[in-house]
Amino acid sequence: MSANGKIGIAIWGAGTVSSAHLRAYQKNAACQVVAIGSRTTAGAAAKAREVGLDPNSIDLYDSIADLTQNPAVDALSICTPPQHHARNAIAAAEAGKHLLVEKPIAMTLEELQAMDAAVTKAGVVSVCGFVLRYNPMVETAYALARAGLFGDLLYVQTDYWHNQEQSGYPGSEDHLAHLDMSAMMIGGCHAVDLARYLMDSDIVAVSAVETNGDVAAPFPPMQAAVVRFANGRIGKVSACVAQWMPYQFNVDLLGTDGGLRDNRFFSRTLVGATDWATFPTITPNSGLVSHHPFDGEINHFLACIRSGTQSHANVHDAVNTHQALFAINDSGAAGGISISVPVSA
Numbered sequence: 001m002s003a004n005g006k007i008g009i010a011i012w013g014a015g016t017v018s019s020a021h022l023r024a025y026q027k028n029a030a031c032q033v034v035a036i037g038s039r040t041t042a043g044a045a046a047k048a049r050e051v052g053l054d055p056n057s058i059d060l061y062d063s064i065a066d067l068t069q070n071p072a073v074d075a076l077s078i079c080t081p082p083q084h085h086a087r088n089a090i091a092a093a094e095a096g097k098h099l100l101v102e103k104p105i106a107m108t109l110e111e112l113q114a115m116d117a118a119v120t121k122a123g124v125v126s127v128c129g130f131v132l133r134y135n136p137m138v139e140t141a142y143a144l145a146r147a148g149l150f151g152d153l154l155y156v157q158t159d160y161w162h163n164q165e166q167s168g169y170p171g172s173e174d175h176l177a178h179l180d181m182s183a184m185m186i187g188g189c190h191a192v193d194l195a196r197y198l199m200d201s202d203i204v205a206v207s208a209v210e211t212n213g214d215v216a217a218p219f220p221p222m223q224a225a226v227v228r229f230a231n232g233r234i235g236k237v238s239a240c241v242a243q244w245m246p247y248q249f250n251v252d253l254l255g256t257d258g259g260l261r262d263n264r265f266f267s268r269t270l271v272g273a274t275d276w277a278t279f280p281t282i283t284p285n286s287g288l289v290s291h292h293p294f295d296g297e298i299n300h301f302l303a304c305i306r307s308g309t310q311s312h313a314n315v316h317d318a319v320n321t322h323q324a325l326f327a328i329n330d331s332g333a334a335g336g337i338s339i340s341v342p343v344s345a
Contacts, residue, residue: 004207007031007305010073010097012064012088013080014038014047017102017129020289021077022051022296031302034072038060051079064088068095075125075305082181093122095110100301102129104189104325105318107181109309110272112322119315127301127311128318130193132249134296136282137263141251142198144260147265151257159193159250162287166244182210182219183225187287190249192227193321195237198253201229203324204345210332213242225328230343237328247287255266292299 009031011018018036025031033053036044041062047056061067066078067342068091075098078088086106093341099119105128106112121127131139145153159184184192196203208225253260259266263284264276286292304311311317320343327339 006030007302008034008072008074010035010037010059010067010070010076011047011100012037012061012067012076012078012092014043015079015081015082017080017289018047020292020294021079021100021298022047022053022213024294025077026051027295028299028302030176030306031075033058034058035061035067035070035076037064037067059180064091068092068097073097073302075099083107086115087114089126089197090118093118093124093126093232096122096124096303098125098305100127100129100297101315102195103167104181104185104322105129105315107185109323109326112319114182116315116319120157125301125304125310126309126315127297127304128196128313129297130299130313130318130321131192131292131294132190132194132284133197134293134300135284135291137284138198140250140263140279140281141253141260141265144265144267145198145200145253145255147331149258149265149269150255150260151268153199153253153255154233155252155254156233157237157250157252158195158198158235159238159240159248160187160191160236161240161245161248161250162187163241163243163245163247164287165257166246180219182223182332183221183239183241183328184223184225184237184325186239186241188223188237189321189325191237191239192324193318194233194251195227196229196321196324197233199229199231199233200249201231201233202320203227203341204230204340204343205340206324206327206331207336207338208328208331209336217242220329223328223332225331227324231292247285249284251284287342 038044041060044060162289205228220244
């Protein structure tokens with residue numbers, strides 16, 4: 001940490017999501033942004049100006065090797081395109097830097113295993129960019145489930161439905177024609193992660209189906225999978241990006257003593273209740289980066305660094321999520337066969 005006791009923060013990758021990371025860091029008095037890196041230092045300087053930082057007051061980089069050698073950098077957010085996440089995370093871990101890596105954290109099983117090994121060996125704090133864990137509705141659902149209001153959970157369902165063009169996502173015109181990975185990898189990873197998180201169990205098997213519908217896309221834009229958990233329970237996850245409709249992220253939990261549908265819940269413990277109860281909250285029903293709860297994610301990351309504890313959303317935890325994602329893609333391509341998924345050690 002710096003002489004003033006603040007955690008020195010760097011951003012690697014100056015795309016859209018990096019702005020949200022930077023603004024969240026700027027709100028937290030426990031840290032100070034000391035560096036920004038991108039493909040060019042000019043791009044890094046432009047990102048600094050965008051969020052109100054003086055480019056002359058921080059270090060600018062066009063090489064992650066150089067950035068991670070800066071002794072003022074204690075931790076960094078990796079906001080590059082997904083195909084670079086594993087390599088960037090490994091470089092950060094090997095340099096002894098704590099890291100927050102955007103999702104998906106890896107594109108292949110080999111990348112995933114190499115990243116997990118590097119982060120584990122380095123012993124650094126890591127957080128994966130499953131930002132919906134910090135959404136207020138999800139936090140409430142998790143608390144209700146852990147408090148036992150639903151009894152033993154039997155089933156979970158999570159759905160990521162996001163047509164980026166219809167939702168007004170920046171630069172998304174004709175987004176399906178330029179899709180560089182499956183719908184599950186693009187955003188369905190949030191659905192898979194939340195299913196695991198809410199069920200509090202790893203996924204051990206998947207069976208998936210997929211379709212392109214009436215659109216031309218190089219990768220599956222419509223996917224759904226039945227999943228089985230290590231605790232013997234089941235669920236369903238879906239990722240759909242070809243439909244024409246506003247963004248929707250569904251969360252359903254069914255248990256022996258109650259259930260939840262987004263921000264509505266029912267429980268035997270509510271003696272006298274005859275219908276769903278609704279709790280006011282912020283739902284995850286926006287696909288825009290600016291609406292995601294990055295403040296909560298960043299505050300969690302910094303708190304883990306200061307306390308020296310590992311996050312519940314660390315790289316090793318995310319291994320099972322990504323193994324399930326790869327299995328869903330393989331199962332869908334093979335016509336829905338069941339594929340086993342290793343559980344996290």
